[in-house]
Amino acid sequence: MIDLILTVNQVVAILYKGFQAAVQEPRLLGTTENSLGLKAWLNSLGHEFVVSDDKEGSNSDFQKHITDAQVLITTPFHPGYLTRDLFERAKNLELCVTAGVGSDHIDLNAAVDHKVQVLEVSGSNVTSVAEHVVMSILLLVRNFVPAHEMIERGDWAVSDIARNAFDLEGKVVGTIGAGRIGYRVLQRLKPFDCKELLYFDYAALPEAAGKAVGARRVEDLKDFVSQCDVVTVNCPLHEGTRGLVNKELLQSFKPGAWLVNTARGAICDKDAVAEALKNGHLRGYAGDVWNVQPAPRDHAWRTMKNPLGGGNGMVPHYSGTTLDAQARYAAGTRSILENYFAGQPQEPQNIIVGVKGYETKAYGQR
Numbered sequence: 001m002i003d004l005i006l007t008v009n010q011v012v013a014i015l016y017k018g019f020q021a022a023v024q025e026p027r028l029l030g031t032t033e034n035s036l037g038l039k040a041w042l043n044s045l046g047h048e049f050v051v052s053d054d055k056e057g058s059n060s061d062f063q064k065h066i067t068d069a070q071v072l073i074t075t076p077f078h079p080g081y082l083t084r085d086l087f088e089r090a091k092n093l094e095l096c097v098t099a100g101v102g103s104d105h106i107d108l109n110a111a112v113d114h115k116v117q118v119l120e121v122s123g124s125n126v127t128s129v130a131e132h133v134v135m136s137i138l139l140l141v142r143n144f145v146p147a148h149e150m151i152e153r154g155d156w157a158v159s160d161i162a163r164n165a166f167d168l169e170g171k172v173v174g175t176i177g178a179g180r181i182g183y184r185v186l187q188r189l190k191p192f193d194c195k196e197l198l199y200f201d202y203a204a205l206p207e208a209a210g211k212a213v214g215a216r217r218v219e220d221l222k223d224f225v226s227q228c229d230v231v232t233v234n235c236p237l238h239e240g241t242r243g244l245v246n247k248e249l250l251q252s253f254k255p256g257a258w259l260v261n262t263a264r265g266a267i268c269d270k271d272a273v274a275e276a277l278k279n280g281h282l283r284g285y286a287g288d289v290w291n292v293q294p295a296p297r298d299h300a301w302r303t304m305k306n307p308l309g310g311g312n313g314m315v316p317h318y319s320g321t322t323l324d325a326q327a328r329y330a331a332g333t334r335s336i337l338e339n340y341f342a343g344q345p346q347e348p349q350n351i352i353v354g355v356k357g358y359e360t361k362a363y364g365q366r
């Protein structure tokens with residue numbers, strides 16, 4: 001007699017809750033309700049698919065189901081923090097998929113040690129984020145948010161706004177990280193006739209790419225920030241970038257510079273940024289990323305202001321989760337799962353930790 005062995009995988013997804021919005025808008029694929037559009041497909045293949053937003057604490061769905069999961073899907077927007085402790089308990093786990101870009105919520109060293117692959121949908125939301133960066137730079141430099149709030153309040157005092165409003169033209173803008181997002185930011189800034197576009201990265205851009213955006217590389221970080229009117233952070237979070245923008249580095253920033261960070265909250269020191277904004281050394285800070293998410297209600301970045309009453313462009317983590325981006329990272333997640341179930345090789349650009357360990361340089365610093 002031949003036993004028929006059917007492999008049933010348990011796929012666990014930790015996503016954010018979409019509430020009524022997800023019912024009304026089916027393109028909100030990154031929500032628990034719409035489950036990346038994977039539910040019917042995974043069920044038709046006979047896999048068990050557990051979806052939840054409940055991720056904190058030992059009684060959470062995340063911690064309960066991680067013990068049986070073969071595949072874990074998470075997003076950077078509502079990160080399920082996969083610590084070494086949880087890896088110890090995740091005896092069946094083979095694959096982690098980040099629906100989006102940035103897998104720093106996963107202890108990657110532990111993933112390597114436990115031979116768990118980590119993949120993300122590289123490039124899926126880089127244009128979405130680059131657009132958000134350009135918008136954030138403009139809204140800080142032009143002092144947009146306090147101007148709009150004044151109108152909502154029923155007030156009208158042009159000088160209160162104009163004393164802190166500038167043109168982007170003629171300013172020096174620099175990106176820490178000139179990869180997919182950083183380079184797209186440079187491309188989008190070119191027509192603004194900035195005085196100079198700068199970048200700080202491990203490697204120089206290919207000559208033609210650097211020329212196309214007219215950007216100059218600065219190799220020393222302090223030297224780099226001291227030349228910038230606007231700094232935008234577009235590198236990954238890893239051991240080499242955690243707390244990179246701290247009190248000491250901020251002292252090298254130009255007085256009155258603007259800082260935009262849509263990369264990861266933990267790259268910037270929370271208290272040092274809040275203090276630099278409060279004393280006016282930073283004129284403004286904007287971004288959508290927080291260390292940890294959801295951000296606590298009393299997080300200093302929610303309400304911090306510069307001495308002129310503005311300078312804050314903080315929003316919840318959504319720059320990379322526009323409806324267009326959701327379509328791309330949902331499709332990319334399905335494609336990674338299809339390859340995994342079929343035993344096919346994965347797209348090399350999506351592999352953070354592969355079967356043999358680290359595949360990317362930045363994350364590989366141990």
Ligand code: NAP
Pocket residue numbers: 100101102103123125126129176177178179180181182200201202203234235236237240241262263264288289317318319320321361362363
């Ligand atoms: P990418 O294409 O890999 O580019 C990142 C660049 O930063 C690479 O050139 C990398 O160099 C460089 N880098 C690494 N460490 C650095 C350091 N210490 N100093 C200077 N440069 C450094 O990544 P991406 O797609 O542009 O994404 C960048 C980050 O944005 C992601 O890791 C994620 O954290 C964040 N992100 C945020 C959102 C959002 O919704 N807010 C969405 C997507 C991504 P190497 O390649 O040589 O390592």
